[in-house]
Amino acid sequence: MNLTLRIWRQKGSEDKGRMVRYEVADVSPDMSFLEMLDVLNERLTLEGEEPVAFDHDCREGICGMCGMVINGVAHGPEVTTACQLHMRSFSDGDTIDIEPWRAKAFPVVKDLVVDRGAFDRIIQAGGYISAPTGSAPDAHSIPVAKADADRAFDAATCIGCGACVAACPNASAMLFTAAKVTHLGLLPQGQPERASRVVRMVDQMDAEDFGGCTNIGECAAVCPKGIPLETISRLNHDLLGSLSGADAK
Numbered sequence: 001m002n003l004t005l006r007i008w009r010q011k012g013s014e015d016k017g018r019m020v021r022y023e024v025a026d027v028s029p030d031m032s033f034l035e036m037l038d039v040l041n042e043r044l045t046l047e048g049e050e051p052v053a054f055d056h057d058c059r060e061g062i063c064g065m066c067g068m069v070i071n072g073v074a075h076g077p078e079v080t081t082a083c084q085l086h087m088r089s090f091s092d093g094d095t096i097d098i099e100p101w102r103a104k105a106f107p108v109v110k111d112l113v114v115d116r117g118a119f120d121r122i123i124q125a126g127g128y129i130s131a132p133t134g135s136a137p138d139a140h141s142i143p144v145a146k147a148d149a150d151r152a153f154d155a156a157t158c159i160g161c162g163a164c165v166a167a168c169p170n171a172s173a174m175l176f177t178a179a180k181v182t183h184l185g186l187l188p189q190g191q192p193e194r195a196s197r198v199v200r201m202v203d204q205m206d207a208e209d210f211g212g213c214t215n216i217g218e219c220a221a222v223c224p225k226g227i228p229l230e231t232i233s234r235l236n237h238d239l240l241g242s243l244s245g246a247d248a249k
Contacts, residue, residue: 001027001092005040007052008099013107013115019097029088033076034059034066036087053111059083061224064161068112069099074163074222081161081224101162103171105208118208119160119176125204126197127180131189148186155183157225164219164227170211175219177205178235179227185238195242202239 002025010017024040031039034056041051057063061084070076076085090096098112106114144152158179165173181198184190190197213232220229 001029001087001090001094003027003036003090003093004095006095006097007111009052009111010100010108012110017108019099027087029086031087032059032083033070033085033087034083053109053113055113056083062159064159067101067114067116067162067166069097069101069166071097074101074166075161075224079222079224079226081159084224101166103162103165103210105171105173105210106162106165114162116160116162118210119162119173121208122173122177122201122204123180126193126200127184128193129184129189130192142188144187152183152186155179155186155227155231158183158223158227159225161224163222163224165210167218167222168211168213169216169218170214172213172219173205173208173210174213174232174235175223175227175229177201178231181235181238182231185234194238195245198235198238199242202235 002023005022005024006019007022008017009020022040024036027036027039034054037052037054044051054068055065057065059066061081064081066082067075068082070082070085075082077089078085100106100108100112101114101116103114105118106116109115156179158176160176162176164175165171168174181201184197185194215229215232217229220227
């Protein structure tokens with residue numbers, strides 16, 4: 001395939017960015033999206049130009065680093081991470097727009113790379129347990145209802161890629177925060193901090209300047225791990241319960 005790429009180029013958070021046009025020829029449909037960018041960067045390097053900066057690590061859909069907006073959709077036309085998106089999802093002659101996550105809480109570092117440290121600070125605010133777990137326990141030593149275990153596991157699959165924030169018109173981090181609150185709140189080990197956890201994490205989320213959630217649902221629609229929208233309802237349940245308990249005291 002021969003493709004036209006329009007890529008956001010920005011030297012740093014204080015610089016003014018712009019879309020730059022590139023032509024890429026002989027792209028194999030079996031290439032991943034990141035491999036296609038690698039081909040472009042090899043050419044730019046040989047021509048003495050600055051390669052396009054983009055985040056990546058595992059390239060296996062696990063780490064969540066490879067966040068970018070492709071043709072206006074977080075991670076592109078398939079519900080997967082950008083590293084697992086293949087060029088067969090596009091057609092010969094297509095023009096593809098590639099941009100970084102757009103959110104005040106995710107400042108651009110360079111080109112397609114953004115600083116997602118805000119997610120780390122939300123985790124630091126409460127995404128942990130204080131119960132000493134020691135070595136791996138014997139199977140079924142702590143009974144957990146299967147429905148709770150399944151929901152906790154589903155929430156724990158969140159990789160923190162930030163697609164939910166990029167897709168939300170309000171740039172809300174509610175789905176991410178809800179996933180982290182839910183997967184600990186459903187397990188016995190997470191009960192000691194359950195009430196304080198949700199309050200601290202939501203407070204930190206607000207402090208990071210993420211937008212408010214208005215239940216539009218774009219976050220769940222683009223989540224590569226399929227975190228359901230009902231996870232936000234569980235966060236709201238825990239948050240209201242914690243706040244009402246505090247008021248009662």
